[in-house]
Amino acid sequence: MLAKKMLRDISKHKAQFISIFLMAFLGVFVFSGVGGESVGLEVNVNDFYNETNLADGWIYSYGINDLFLDQINALGATTEMERQYVVDSVANFDNDPDVTLHFVENNTISKFYLLEGDKFDINDENGVWLDKSFADAKGLKVGDNISFEFEGHVIEKEIRGLGYSPEYVYHASSASVIPDFNKIGFAYLSNKAFPGDNISYNVLEVKFDGTSENYNDLLSYHMDGYYSSFVERSQHSSVSQFADEMNQHRMMGDIFPVVFILIAMLILLTTMTRIITHQRMQIGILKASGFKNHSIILHYVSYGFWLVLIGSILGLILGPMTLPQLFYPSMSATYKLPSWNPAWSMNFVYVAVLMVLMSLAVSYYSVKSISDEKPADTIRPKSPKVSTSGFIEKLDIWKHLSFNARWNWRDAKRNKFRALMTIIGVIGCSALLVCAFGMYDGMNDLKEWEYNQINHYDSKLVIEENATDSQIDEVAEAVNGDKLMESAIEIESDSVKKSGSLTVLNNTDLVTPTDYDWNKVEIADDEVSISQKMAEMLDVGVGDKVKWHIMGSDKWVNTTIDKIHADPISQGFIMSADKLEDLDLNYTPTSIVTVEHVVNDYGGVKAANSMKNMTGSWDELTESMWLLIYILIFFASLLAVIVLYNLGLLSFTEIEREIATLKVLGFKTGALRKLLLTQNLWFTAIGFILGLPVGYIILDIMWKSSGDSFYILPSISLSNFLLAAAITFALSILVNLMFSRKIKKLDMVESLKSGE
Amino acid sequence: MCTIIEFKNVNKEYKSGDHILKAMNNVNFTIDSGEFVVILGPSGAGKSTLLNLLGGLDSVTSGEIIVNNQHVESFDDNQLTEYRAKNVGFIFQFYNLIPNLTALENVELMKDIVKVNIDGLSVLDSVGLKDHANQFPAQLSGGEQQRVSIARAVAKQPTMLLCDEPTGALDSKTGVLILNLLQSMSNNQNTTVVIVTHNAILAEAADKVIRIKNGQIESIVVNESPKMGTDLDW
Numbered sequence: 001m002l003a004k005k006m007l008r009d010i011s012k013h014k015a016q017f018i019s020i021f022l023m024a025f026l027g028v029f030v031f032s033g034v035g036g037e038s039v040g041l042e043v044n045v046n047d048f049y050n051e052t053n054l055a056d057g058w059i060y061s062y063g064i065n066d067l068f069l070d071q072i073n074a075l076g077a078t079t080e081m082e083r084q085y086v087v088d089s090v091a092n093f094d095n096d097p098d099v100t101l102h103f104v105e106n107n108t109i110s111k112f113y114l115l116e117g118d119k120f121d122i123n124d125e126n127g128v129w130l131d132k133s134f135a136d137a138k139g140l141k142v143g144d145n146i147s148f149e150f151e152g153h154v155i156e157k158e159i160r161g162l163g164y165s166p167e168y169v170y171h172a173s174s175a176s177v178i179p180d181f182n183k184i185g186f187a188y189l190s191n192k193a194f195p196g197d198n199i200s201y202n203v204l205e206v207k208f209d210g211t212s213e214n215y216n217d218l219l220s221y222h223m224d225g226y227y228s229s230f231v232e233r234s235q236h237s238s239v240s241q242f243a244d245e246m247n248q249h250r251m252m253g254d255i256f257p258v259v260f261i262l263i264a265m266l267i268l269l270t271t272m273t274r275i276i277t278h279q280r281m282q283i284g285i286l287k288a289s290g291f292k293n294h295s296i297i298l299h300y301v302s303y304g305f306w307l308v309l310i311g312s313i314l315g316l317i318l319g320p321m322t323l324p325q326l327f328y329p330s331m332s333a334t335y336k337l338p339s340w341n342p343a344w345s346m347n348f349v350y351v352a353v354l355m356v357l358m359s360l361a362v363s364y365y366s367v368k369s370i371s372d373e374k375p376a377d378t379i380r381p382k383s384p385k386v387s388t389s390g391f392i393e394k395l396d397i398w399k400h401l402s403f404n405a406r407w408n409w410r411d412a413k414r415n416k417f418r419a420l421m422t423i424i425g426v427i428g429c430s431a432l433l434v435c436a437f438g439m440y441d442g443m444n445d446l447k448e449w450e451y452n453q454i455n456h457y458d459s460k461l462v463i464e465e466n467a468t469d470s471q472i473d474e475v476a477e478a479v480n481g482d483k484l485m486e487s488a489i490e491i492e493s494d495s496v497k498k499s500g501s502l503t504v505l506n507n508t509d510l511v512t513p514t515d516y517d518w519n520k521v522e523i524a525d526d527e528v529s530i531s532q533k534m535a536e537m538l539d540v541g542v543g544d545k546v547k548w549h550i551m552g553s554d555k556w557v558n559t560t561i562d563k564i565h566a567d568p569i570s571q572g573f574i575m576s577a578d579k580l581e582d583l584d585l586n587y588t589p590t591s592i593v594t595v596e597h598v599v600n601d602y603g604g605v606k607a608a609n610s611m612k613n614m615t616g617s618w619d620e621l622t623e624s625m626w627l628l629i630y631i632l633i634f635f636a637s638l639l640a641v642i643v644l645y646n647l648g649l650l651s652f653t654e655i656e657r658e659i660a661t662l663k664v665l666g667f668k669t670g671a672l673r674k675l676l677l678t679q680n681l682w683f684t685a686i687g688f689i690l691g692l693p694v695g696y697i698i699l700d701i702m703w704k705s706s707g708d709s710f711y712i713l714p715s716i717s718l719s720n721f722l723l724a725a726a727i728t729f730a731l732s733i734l735v736n737l738m739f740s741r742k743i744k745k746l747d748m749v750e751s752l753k754s755g756e
Numbered sequence: 757m758c759t760i761i762e763f764k765n766v767n768k769e770y771k772s773g774d775h776i777l778k779a780m781n782n783v784n785f786t787i788d789s790g791e792f793v794v795i796l797g798p799s800g801a802g803k804s805t806l807l808n809l810l811g812g813l814d815s816v817t818s819g820e821i822i823v824n825n826q827h828v829e830s831f832d833d834n835q836l837t838e839y840r841a842k843n844v845g846f847i848f849q850f851y852n853l854i855p856n857l858t859a860l861e862n863v864e865l866m867k868d869i870v871k872v873n874i875d876g877l878s879v880l881d882s883v884g885l886k887d888h889a890n891q892f893p894a895q896l897s898g899g900e901q902q903r904v905s906i907a908r909a910v911a912k913q914p915t916m917l918l919c920d921e922p923t924g925a926l927d928s929k930t931g932v933l934i935l936n937l938l939q940s941m942s943n944n945q946n947t948t949v950v951i952v953t954h955n956a957i958l959a960e961a962a963d964k965v966i967r968i969k970n971g972q973i974e975s976i977v978v979n980e981s982p983k984m985g986t987d988l989d990w
Contacts, residue, residue, distance in 0.1 A: 410856035661852040666841025
């Protein structure tokens with residue numbers, strides 16, 4: 001019979017129970033959905049790396065011979081190794097696409113991942129295993145022939161298979177961030193397919209025990225001078241690019257869902273407590289008629305339990321199934337992984353279980369406190385809370401306040417808990433909104449800052465590594481451009497070591513460093529400027545000395561910091577060529593920038609990249625961020641509606657009798673609606689104002705965790721701030737409209753009867 | 757004396773499924789201005805229905821209700837609200853004061869409904885509660901709360917005071933005081949008072965007693981010498 005009562009209660013208080021269900025569902029849905037996306041990325045890429053036995057490190061050298069192998073083997077830590085000859089070639093198409101060829105010894109490390117065709121055969125002299133994305137872009141199929149030109153050789157091979165490689169999850173030319181598979185590709189061939197007599201291996205792929213730092217130390221200690229460089233896995237361009245992407249997703253996946261689920265839990269718990277308190281008299285009646293305490297407790301506890309349980313389970317299943325599918329399509333255009341599947345983490349289950357347990361605990365304690373009373377007391381309504389007159393009522397203004405203002409002030413004062421919950425709910429929603437809009441602005445600011453305020457060129461020509469000085473000068477003159485040197489460096493202060501970048505500028509107007517407020521920073525010829533974020537990370541300032549070296553070189557130099565500039569995407573030093581040479585370092589330009597739009601091919605130039613291309617690439621790269629922002633705004637709004645409606649409904653049932661009385665006395669529906677709206681608006685206003693700093697803090701945490709190279713300070717534009725405010729208030733009014741029908745339908749006759 | 761309230765052939769039916777319940781069956785009566793009327797009947801007789809119809813909380817199935825020369829039965833929801841605001845001063849069994857507002861504020865609340873100048877304190881004084889003006893309902897006794905509710909009802913100077921078991925929740929001593937108060941309102945200020953009750957004792961204090969049973973008028977008796985509340989035998 002109690003079960004029947006439960007079902008009837010639920011159907012009678014549909015809205016409240018639906019919102020309990022929705023809270024549990026949405027909380028777990030968003031948490032496990034956004035989380036499932038970022039965990040999925042990690043699982044997918046790690047599976048791919050493991051399955052293909054991705055190398056732990058790459059040792060670059062020339063003519064790697066058997067003696068070299070023996071020496072590497074003698075290091076002790078090496079567990080597997082394999083030589084490759086890696087060379088850039090041009091495939092025979094009109095647009096001269098760059099295809100990186102890998103002539104491999106046996107392909108046991110960083111294995112080619114076959115999607116179509118035959119398995120990689122180490123004895124095949126005439127076959128090539130080609131990049132699937134490149135093949136698709138060129139319309140190539142298994143069985144087609146393709147020829148490559150490199151270092152004086154021209155080879156023509158038959159395509160045996162198409163697939164991916166763990167070293168090319170992310171593969172873009174140095175000229176562009178976004179891969180253009182029409183222009184770039186890779187291919188794997190047997191060493192027997194090499195055209196010359198002697199193949200001169202230049203890369204040794206290794207797997208080793210222990211940390212990569214250890215291995216690096218071993219290598220530089222024993223093999224110094226015998227190899228040109230060592231790249232560990234995390235520094236590999238494809239691996240690190242994807243790791244950065246994953247980081248971005250993880251930070252979003254960590255912060256937002258947590259905020260979201262906290263609000264959901266809060267509202268869930270409030271609602272459950274309230275529903276049970278409203279059943280106080282009935283609990284008394286059940287007790288008076290002889291029901292045992294524990295069956296009453298069980299009855300009420302099971303109210304929320306089933307709904308929360310079903311909601312959580314549904315969220316747990318549907319979240320990872322749906323939300324990741326929104327992100328993966330745009331990502332799979334840039335990154336090449338054989339599978340894009342959302343993944344589960346036990347964390348999701350823990351959160352769902354926590355949700356269920358907390359709802360159980362809360363309902364248990366609220367029933368317990370009521371059922372511990374004597375039934376004689378419970379059966380009577382709780383004596384009403386006495387209002388008191390505070391100092392505001394003693395002021396003269398009080399007399400001039402309207403009934404509306406007075407009633408709302410006292411109502412809020414008498415129901416502090418409800419007021420607090422509403423405000424907290426609004427804080428959460430507005431914080432999410434402010435944060436989402438702040439991200440939107442931050443991303444736009446970053447683009448404007450980098451591509452408009454700092455860089456003013458139209459084309460950037462990437463210089464080939466082996467280009468001669470005269471070649472470079474010729475090109476620079478031809479395009480009327482300025483030379484630029486950019487290289488990776490490592491900077492060390494007293495306590496910290498950080499990798500960053502070095503930019504060497506020569507009095508160019510095309511690249512103008514700025515401070516955070518986008519004011520130009522003039523860096524004199526004999527000055528070194530450090531970026532603000534790098535200075536913060538190293539805890540140094542103007543006048544401090546730091547030690548640094550260019551990556552790939554052992555030569556450490558000491559420098560005093562003269563200036564501080566700010567840059568959104570590159571952290572490190574800016575100095576002049578003279579200053580660099582003063583420090584006894586080689587000035588080797590890596591690119592030429594010009595206001596001219598360059599399409600011609602020049603000798604010594606690897607690629608020409610227009611500003612339009614770069615901003616386009618940036619847009620594509622940040623596509624998934626945008627998507628996340630929109631999803632956030634949507635769910636934050638949905639949350640706001642549920643929170644406000646739910647709490648509004650709770651307060652409505654509490655003041656139903658008062659409203660009915662006022663209606664009987666002759667108050668118009670409009671006036672009563674205004675009464676409720678006033679309160680809603682005030683709480684919304686308070687919550688929104690308090691939500692601002694909270695959103696700001698979340699935004700700050702997010703930007704800070706976005707990686708060492710990004711520098712964005714949390715801010716929100718006035719228009720988006722107003723938009724966030726408008727959304728919050730519009731939702732508040734929308735919810736109020738939902739109540740106006742309830743006021744109209746309110747049964748006045750009832751209010752005359754019941755003697756509460 | 758002139759007729760201020762008139763029920764003409766009033767019928768009220770409630771439908772529940774196929775079943776039709778006749779809650780009010782061809783009811784006719786009149787009430788004069790300033791009269792003190794008790795409508796008496798056992799539970800289920802149709803008292804509440806009559807009160808709801810007269811108070812503008814419900815509408816008739818057929819018939820006419822004329823109050824102050826207005827045809828109440830023809831009003832829509834908005835007009836009914838207007839009618840309640842201007843014509844009816846409700847007094848409930850359970851007082852129905854707004855718990856958030858002090859006694860004085862409960863009375864002055866009426867300023868928001870009708871455009872009359874209300875001196876809340878003097879109205880409270882007239883029910884003997886001037887000293888409790890700034891107390892909240894929960895700080896007042898039942899009798900005091902009922903007096904506030906009477907003050908609230910008379911403050912807007914309605915056509916009638918419509919009282920639903922006004923003494924029902926009070927002990928006899930307090931009940932007598934409330935009844936006396938209502939009687940004096942009727943006698944001294946010429947306010948029409950309609951009390952709906954099942955308590956036959958109250959009938960002795962009335963100018964006119966309307967008895968109803970099974971939704972019909974059983975009798976209408978005009979009392980030539982109504983007793984004062986204090987003289988009633990509780």
